[in-house]
Amino acid sequence: MKVRSEHNWHGYLFVAPATIYLAVFAFFPMVFAGYMSLHNWHLLKDEHPFVGFGNFTKLFADPFFRNAIWNTLVYVVFSVPLGVVTSLAVAALVAQKLRGVGFFRTLYYVPAVSSQVAISMVWIWILLPEVGLINSAMKWLGFEGTTNFLAEPGWAMAAIVVMSVWIGLGPRMIIFMAGLQSIPETLYEAAAIDGATKWRRFRHVTLPLLAPTTLFVVVTTTIAAFQLFTPVYMMTRGGPRRTTDVVLYHIYKEAWQKFEVGTASAMSYVLFAMILIVALFQFRVMRRGLSEGGAA
């Protein structure tokens, strides 16, 4: 058609800036990272000998890196379900048509848009032994002793998990609310007529119809969880005893403290692979759940 070819080259012009930008600042770095991961590359040295997959094999043999992967997985396994369930619960709560609900909605969203650095500092303060909020409250309730959360191997990670769940509550809640609102009232009414209790209505109407939304939240939360950095940097520096040394922090140390960008690139690709695998897996599992569950 005449119209089509007439406008052909204009389209290219419009998308050109963004495409060039992505090519230079997204594609090229990605490929370059792959290239670097195959070399022994130190930022300050001139020689970059080719080592093939040597970096990768070294990584998998490295107990510290394996520890980092383990920590990251622990974090993901705990923070994602907790985060999804709590935000769904809060969304259900906040979706009720009550007065002033908007105020609560906004309030819950505040941590997510706030400075992560400032929030980390506040949480360090909350978790302080003796005088921190939590320990003070426990003392007030009559508990003896005091816990230095960020210095105890198990507690530090737990604290970061709780903090992340708290921060991410807002956006997840909003998405679930949108999903909840898209479920037609008539379905609930029909179920009620059939004699279903609130809980059964939730289980058999809400949950299945919410499945696509849930999938989205689970996948995005997981992807974000793999990228944990600021709380670790601010609060624990990978400690205590490397229990919070997650992969992204490990990469940071490798690239900007040891200047080994070859291994750092290899690490980032490993992380990338992990994210991809987990995300695809989640997709598969939930898709199957969707079709077997039989959404209305």
Place this chain on the structure above:
Amino acid sequence: MKALRITLVYALLAVIAATTIIPLVWMGLTSLHGPRAPIPTMSTLFNPDKGSFIGWSGDVTGDAEKTTVVMDRDHNVSAWFAKKGDDKNAVRIPDDSPAETVDSPAETEYSLRITTQGLGTVSVSPESESGSYPAGTTVELTAVPDPGWHPENYWTVLTYGELPIWRFAINSFIVTGGVVFFQLALCSLAAFGFSRLQWRGRDPLFFVFLLTMMVPAQVLVVPLFMVVQKFGWLDTYWGLIIPYPYLSTAFGTFLLRQFFVTLPKSLDEAARLDGCTELGLFWKIILPSAKPAVATVAAFAFIWTWTDFYWPLLASSSTTMRTLEVGLSVFKDSYGGMQWSLQMAAAVIVLIPVLIVFLSLQRFFVRGVVMSGMKE
């Protein structure tokens, strides 16, 4: 029954709200406290059984001007010990490990130097009139804070010489403004090209755009750093604004395209009948109609960039180029240890602009989050 349910819901909402409000209020209150060092009593530090450094003598409260409590990362007190009269060779008790042992025959006396940066006092128990104690004494140190409210903390933070918060704020504004503007320009042009025009390869290229959204930032960061270094943009505004790996251009393009697609085609036709060029159509008609979507992308970009930490941390090295986020973290690390009231004041200062922007643009946030969640 219904009233009960409603009350229950409100109660639950309030409890959850408390988890947000209480830390923020606590933070605000702390920022107004007198500066203090919250030291737990550290009697075990001086426990002779662990073979660690023991014994001290001397005046520990000393001169308020010169005294500083040295705090390490784990909030423990560490103290400097020096042989009496030999301050130059002070030995520092390490954080919490008793591993460092020093020969300490019972007869040797050691003086304890405690510094409090003139903020409150440190009381020592047991007290000693003569100022000396036999080796092996276990001591307890307690910090006694300055009572009362100290709003001047904020001024102290703002005027703290080595860390110019004003400068950080200006940097954040420049960088965030630059990023928002730049990304809006790129994304709106591209979104227009992907939605209102037909051309070969349009949809495959869009798919490729989407692919870049899936690449996590860490893969990009290291090579991006080197690219920026090659361009000579490190530690400059260019380096902070242009290569922003997080603000995925694809995301903004995606959002805007979703919106543009919903605008009626009749707009285009009418404009073309009037002899409008592509650019004119874009600039005069489509863009103004898309104000809500554009505002959404801008709102997201603003908050995302303003609060971002990783890239500004890497792309800036000199203090004068730091943004507020990074500056705040440096503040925490460098400002003489755990001056909590000052740190909280700094955190409040950093949070305020973000909260203002968020509260005024909140409906765009909700819309944006929803738009990104609803996949076609």
